[in-house]
Amino acid sequence: MARSLGRICKGFQCLGSLSSIQTQLRQPSTSVSVRGTTFVRTMVQALPSLFSSKPRDFSLPNSSWGSEMMRLYEHYNSQCEVETEGGEKQEGPWRRLPSYNRLLKYATGGVYLSKIIQSKARLFTRNIRDPGAAFEYVLFVNSEEQKCACVFQAGHLLEGPPGHVHGGAIATMIDTVTGTHATILSGPVMTANLNINYRSPIPLGSTVLLESFLDKKEGRKTFISCKVTSSNGSKLHTETTALFLSINFSHLLLGE
Numbered sequence: 001m002a003r004s005l006g007r008i009c010k011g012f013q014c015l016g017s018l019s020s021i022q023t024q025l026r027q028p029s030t031s032v033s034v035r036g037t038t039f040v041r042t043m044v045q046a047l048p049s050l051f052s053s054k055p056r057d058f059s060l061p062n063s064s065w066g067s068e069m070m071r072l073y074e075h076y077n078s079q080c081e082v083e084t085e086g087g088e089k090q091e092g093p094w095r096r097l098p099s100y101n102r103l104l105k106y107a108t109g110g111v112y113l114s115k116i117i118q119s120k121a122r123l124f125t126r127n128i129r130d131p132g133a134a135f136e137y138v139l140f141v142n143s144e145e146q147k148c149a150c151v152f153q154a155g156h157l158l159e160g161p162p163g164h165v166h167g168g169a170i171a172t173m174i175d176t177v178t179g180t181h182a183t184i185l186s187g188p189v190m191t192a193n194l195n196i197n198y199r200s201p202i203p204l205g206s207t208v209l210l211e212s213f214l215d216k217k218e219g220r221k222t223f224i225s226c227k228v229t230s231s232n233g234s235k236l237h238t239e240t241t242a243l244f245l246s247i248n249f250s251h252l253l254l255g256e
């Protein structure tokens with residue numbers, strides 16, 4: 001019992017780091033975009049400190065990334081840092097988000113889960129070790145324009161219709177991108193509604209671009225839209241509207 005309480009307290013300490021990020025987000029500032037930039041920078045810097053050892057950043061290129069995946073990665077990554085006329089480097093409009101296969105060491109899904117489940121819990125999209133087999137993706141955020149872009153290469157384990165990507169795998173990626181975007185904009189949220197129109201199938205192994213946009217914020221509600229296109233933008237694969245509701249961490253930890 002005492003040990004369980006210790007674990008939960010440690011979990012809350014981790015959550016404290018996230019709370020401070022949220023506090024920063026809520027502090028009055030001159031504009032939403034400045035606030036967003038600060039939040040993203042803080043989040044990027046704070047996340048690794050929540051782990052017990054140095055975690056693998058899954059958003060960095062690996063040998064399975066094809067030429068289209070690399071081309072789009074370079075396209076956005078080159079805009080994360082730009083050179084001034086005087087030759088100095090400064091932050092660009094985009095920022096790459098690191099990606100780990102678990103978010104918190106202790107608070108991995110509620111106090112009612114067994115220790116074994118807590119220790120084995122992994123993020124759904126990052127739990128297959130074989131590079132290129134499933135979800136290969138990297139997410140970039142543009143705080144000024146309040147949008148996100150995700151380059152996604154769909155591996156052979158994501159098959160639905162023969163030779164094409166499973167609709168649930170596509171929905172997973174849309175939920176991941178819009179959910180991350182909503183978290184950046186509003187702090188902790190959960191998906192309340194995801195409305196997807198599938199317009200054309202995605203060939204297995206291909207690279208696509210997911211772009212998400214803030215539609216509006218109303219109280220606890222954050223409305224995001226998202227489209228998935230082929231890597232050169234010529235083909236529309238899906239169109240989505242999503243609703244996220246802001247939550248307290250106790251909603252996840254205690255089921256309240």
Ligand SMILES: CCCCCCCCCC(=O)SCCNC(=O)CCNC(=O)[C@H](O)C(C)(C)COP(=O)(O)OP(=O)(O)OC[C@H]1O[C@@H](n2cnc3c(N)ncnc32)[C@H](O)[C@@H]1OP(=O)(O)O
Pocket residue numbers: 103175176177179180189190191192193221243245247
């Ligand atoms: C770093 C790694 C990042 C990875 C990102 C991955 C993102 C993945 C995100 C997810 O997948 S979350 C998992 C899937 N989602 C869930 O399991 C959520 C389950 N549902 C709930 O927990 C609750 O229903 C929810 C928190 C969404 C809302 O419950 P609340 O009790 O907080 O809200 P309430 O029912 O009081 O409704 C508040 C308002 O929202 C509205 N609302 C709630 N659900 C709605 C809905 N589904 N559609 C439209 N409106 C909805 C509701 O009508 C009301 O509107 P008004 O204030 O105007 O009256």
